Amino acid sequence: MAIVTTSKKACSVNPLKMSQPIGGSFAFMGLRGAMPLLHGPQGCASFGLTLFVRHFNEAVPMQTTAMSEVATVLGGHENLEQAILNIYNRIEPEIIGINSTGVTETNGDDVEAFIRLIRQKHRQLEKLPLVYVSTPDFKDALQDGWGKTVARMIEVLVTPFDPARPRDASRVNVLPGCHLTPGDLDELRTIFEDFGLKPSFLPDLAGSLDGHIPDEFTPTTIGGIGVDEIATMGQVAWTIAIGAQMRRAAETMQVRTGAPFRLFERLCGLIPNDEFMAFLSQITGRSVPSKYRRQRGQLADAMLDAHFHIGGRKLAIGAEPDLLFDLSSSLHEMGAQVTAAVTTTNSPVLQRVRTEDVLIGDLEDLEELARTRDCDLLISHSHGRQAASRLNVPFFRVGFPMFDRLGAAHLTMVGYRGTRDLIFDIANLIITDREINHRPTPDSWRFTNSGLQVVSPRLH
Amino acid sequence: MTSLPTTIQDVFNEPGCARNASKSKVERKNGCTKQLKPGGAAGGCAFDGAKVALQPFTDVAHLVHGPIACEGNSWDNRGSVSSGSDLWRRSFTTDMSETDIVFGGEKRLYRAVKEITEKYNPQAIFVYQTCVPAMIGDDIDMVCKAASAKFGKPVIPINSPGFVGSKNLGNKLAGEALLEHVIGTGEPDYTTSYDINIIGEYNLSGELWQIKPLLDELGIRILSCISGDGKYREVAYSHRAKAAMMVCSRAMINVARKMRQRYGIPFFEGSFYGIEDTSDSLRQIARMLIESGAPAELMERTQALIAREETKAWAAIERFKPRFAGKRVVLITGGVKSWSMVAALQEAGLEIVGTSVKKSTKKDKERIKELMGQDAHMIEDMSPREIYKMLKDAKADIMLSGGKSQFVALKAAMPWLDINQERCHAYMGYVGILKLMEEIEKALYNPIWDQLRQAAPWDEFDRNLQARTAAQMHAQAPDPVRDPSRNGVRTISFSNQAEVSEGESAIAAHGPKLAEPNKPCTSSSGRCIACKDIPSDLQPPALQAAE
Numbered sequence A: 001m002a003i004v005t006t007s008k009k010a011c012s013v014n015p016l017k018m019s020q021p022i023g024g025s026f027a028f029m030g031l032r033g034a035m036p037l038l039h040g041p042q043g044c045a046s047f048g049l050t051l052f053v054r055h056f057n058e059a060v061p062m063q064t065t066a067m068s069e070v071a072t073v074l075g076g077h078e079n080l081e082q083a084i085l086n087i088y089n090r091i092e093p094e095i096i097g098i099n100s101t102g103v104t105e106t107n108g109d110d111v112e113a114f115i116r117l118i119r120q121k122h123r124q125l126e127k128l129p130l131v132y133v134s135t136p137d138f139k140d141a142l143q144d145g146w147g148k149t150v151a152r153m154i155e156v157l158v159t160p161f162d163p164a165r166p167r168d169a170s171r172v173n174v175l176p177g178c179h180l181t182p183g184d185l186d187e188l189r190t191i192f193e194d195f196g197l198k199p200s201f202l203p204d205l206a207g208s209l210d211g212h213i214p215d216e217f218t219p220t221t222i223g224g225i226g227v228d229e230i231a232t233m234g235q236v237a238w239t240i241a242i243g244a245q246m247r248r249a250a251e252t253m254q255v256r257t258g259a260p261f262r263l264f265e266r267l268c269g270l271i272p273n274d275e276f277m278a279f280l281s282q283i284t285g286r287s288v289p290s291k292y293r294r295q296r297g298q299l300a301d302a303m304l305d306a307h308f309h310i311g312g313r314k315l316a317i318g319a320e321p322d323l324l325f326d327l328s329s330s331l332h333e334m335g336a337q338v339t340a341a342v343t344t345t346n347s348p349v350l351q352r353v354r355t356e357d358v359l360i361g362d363l364e365d366l367e368e369l370a371r372t373r374d375c376d377l378l379i380s381h382s383h384g385r386q387a388a389s390r391l392n393v394p395f396f397r398v399g400f401p402m403f404d405r406l407g408a409a410h411l412t413m414v415g416y417r418g419t420r421d422l423i424f425d426i427a428n429l430i431i432t433d434r435e436i437n438h439r440p441t442p443d444s445w446r447f448t449n450s451g452l453q454v455v456s457p458r459l460h
Numbered sequence B: 001m002t003s004l005p006t007t008i009q010d011v012f013n014e015p016g017c018a019r020n021a022s023k024s025k026v027e028r029k030n031g032c033t034k035q036l037k038p039g040g041a042a043g044g045c046a047f048d049g050a051k052v053a054l055q056p057f058t059d060v061a062h063l064v065h066g067p068i069a070c071e072g073n074s075w076d077n078r079g080s081v082s083s084g085s086d087l088w089r090r091s092f093t094t095d096m097s098e099t100d101i102v103f104g105g106e107k108r109l110y111r112a113v114k115e116i117t118e119k120y121n122p123q124a125i126f127v128y129q130t131c132v133p134a135m136i137g138d139d140i141d142m143v144c145k146a147a148s149a150k151f152g153k154p155v156i157p158i159n160s161p162g163f164v165g166s167k168n169l170g171n172k173l174a175g176e177a178l179l180e181h182v183i184g185t186g187e188p189d190y191t192t193s194y195d196i197n198i199i200g201e202y203n204l205s206g207e208l209w210q211i212k213p214l215l216d217e218l219g220i221r222i223l224s225c226i227s228g229d230g231k232y233r234e235v236a237y238s239h240r241a242k243a244a245m246m247v248c249s250r251a252m253i254n255v256a257r258k259m260r261q262r263y264g265i266p267f268f269e270g271s272f273y274g275i276e277d278t279s280d281s282l283r284q285i286a287r288m289l290i291e292s293g294a295p296a297e298l299m300e301r302t303q304a305l306i307a308r309e310e311t312k313a314w315a316a317i318e319r320f321k322p323r324f325a326g327k328r329v330v331l332i333t334g335g336v337k338s339w340s341m342v343a344a345l346q347e348a349g350l351e352i353v354g355t356s357v358k359k360s361t362k363k364d365k366e367r368i369k370e371l372m373g374q375d376a377h378m379i380e381d382m383s384p385r386e387i388y389k390m391l392k393d394a395k396a397d398i399m400l401s402g403g404k405s406q407f408v409a410l411k412a413a414m415p416w417l418d419i420n421q422e423r424c425h426a427y428m429g430y431v432g433i434l435k436l437m438e439e440i441e442k443a444l445y446n447p448i449w450d451q452l453r454q455a456a457p458w459d460e461f462d463r464n465l466q467a468r469t470a471a472q473m474h475a476q477a478p479d480p481v482r483d484p485s486r487n488g489v490r491t492i493s494f495s496n497q498a499e500v501s502e503g504e505s506a507i508a509a510h511g512p513k514l515a516e517p518n519k520p521c522t523s524s525s526g527r528c529i530a531c532k533d534i535p536s537d538l539q540p541p542a543l544q545a546a547e
């Protein structure tokens, strides 16, 4: 049981955290024909946009209400109205997803009221889905913005269960957390389909940000789940949520549709995937396809081969709560010790991270802890690269953003196969590091006062 | 100390700006920032601009006062390079919480400065104001003054909250902060008659170092670069330079002009992009230094160096001529700074078939006509969709632009090269232009383009199939899938467990080609061709044969 503390510093150094509205826009990117709109000054959207473009190497739709200083004083009604009209007229999106920012929240803009007025005034907008979520920058973090936004999508877009129509037993709703990549979603989609299920992912980043090449250039998202499909999510038999951040969304779905949900806090590692497979087998009444029996065997073998390298390693991990929990648990289950754990925001899973303490802090904290606790592998998003090079320890990139390597969208950690690949990647990183930095020399063993001693070849 | 609105008005009035000079009084008052269009805007805020301009100062701690959005979402995203300290790459922010918004963030800011001083002891701390603390009235000038006095080191307020305007305005506000608080506050160990300032150059990808050897050879010293690979102390004594070069014409013109006014440092606007511009700039530097008292022989040495380097460069360009013959370029860039680059590209045989003139002045447009002929295709403000179409129709062979439009080109399977910021290669000076040509050549002749422009071979097969099944459907009624008696509810059928295993053994037996049948017909990639529930006459003949 980990003790969770919050950093007391006044100055955050090398932030691990990104802001909530960005998480909200991120979620809207998994909807088809969507235009995420940040209600705030243009800089906020511009930074968000750059962040996504650098991570995915894709054109990313994102707009802003471009609040100027003057507009801020007057309130954002007019800017929001203009923004919605401009977007509607220019690019005809299927949905506009609006998130507030620090500026408009400090101002106290009542956006829901604005939207009502705008709809009244402009009849042509009557049918255009507008989903608004309050996501002030000065509270919470990216994954909270994502979770809240998905919950709100459900409230606004899912038609409540219609008892006149039968539930479709072959359909499941899947509510993935923002720590899952398009690669993860595709892996899950295949698994569901192999059990004969038809999954509806909300949101579906794999449809929009998997890097496919569209026939025509669209200024909105180029795929993802459609508003029409979301509307029918009430008729399913089960909802499956992945990551604790999705609990709110899953509960919202249950209230709205009456369909039960099952929350999987983790989908990386042998045990969680066994549970997952067993669950799917149970709800479909089908036995686990032999493909997964084979994959399970491969994962088991990977664990055997890799435990020599991963076992006993001291890890420093910096990640948002759900990713931290998932990754640290599976590496703990490989025999590694999670010696430093830093995260961005509060979550019920933090106490269950298999380490002594979890700090809600920044990458400076992680670097410091990694140094004093002698960690030999650093894991975080790309911003951790400077810390790793100063510590001279191998660095494994996970999560968002990953801007200095290619293929972020396809890094897969879920399922037996994803776990297998993750384990190999990490073990190989450790092997490479040993070959480069820790070759034994004649001086590796020396006599000291207490007898023959190993002199650590570590550089720090 | 002047207030922010006054400073902004002052910046808008900038007489050194060529664009400004051509405006009426009223226009000038409205400022150079275009009215932002909600729902149609793209581009950074004034804070972004200030940070871009100042972050290349390497030994300074850059502290961003605001909620996590401003810094947390944006740090470590610029390509400047340092020859020394890496302090500038660390990110510092007050990460304001709700409590700070309610009670004010000044105390937290002060404590943040204290922590940075204790932990990192930087040469100076730049404190950036952002929107939220500006809204709640946090007085960063006051905090900086107090902290500066307490900790005995420069703590400089950069008053450029995002919502006051564009990135460009932010560049200038950053310049104002330097003028007000930094420039003229220090003295160099010694001065020479060969000391220059370079203003508005950020050393992206280390470009500055492509030029420095040339200046070194001439004995010209870069007293201070604002701000690429810059050091705090160097800006502080930059007022002792004998001449200055303004590199990015509109970004920090106010700094150059006010330094001329206050300290009598003459400046010119120049560029190191392209061969002719590089030579011109070197000549200008020599001329100005000589006018300020350097020996006249500097010009002879400069001319000799130029002659030598130009000969080398033009000779090297010859190599590209056969490779570039008949190749057409679309150039989407806002900058005047690249004209000389265009000239060099043309000299190498590339044909410029279109260029964007969105940010160009009248004079620029005349220049384009001059360079590219009367019927130069000037793209006023093309939507990405139009550009995409133009590229897809292969009206050009390569697109050169800033990072923003890269995917428009790439997704149209069109070679593309970044010629604005954040690129990975340095294109300055005589060596830079060759590097650019090498990159263009690599992009043009990469074998991927031919492969990507080919449609997948089954596309045609699918079309034939569709035509055939359509014909069959006509002939047979009722169709079980489209039967209206089913209320429009589409039947979903799934491969069952037995089939999956069958599929798997089929893979083992026939190799991976049969992997597809594993997917049920609901897969996102289209309908399952092996599904037994689809009437057999709807199945492709190839598969029927296989069974």
Ligand code: SF4
Pocket (backbone or CB within 6 Å): A040, A041, A042, A043, A044, A045, A047, A102, A103, B045, B046, B047, B048, B066, B069, B070, B129, B130, B131, B132, B161, B162, B163
């Ligand atoms: S617009 Fe304001 S709040 Fe947004 S990023 Fe820029 S400074 Fe920060």
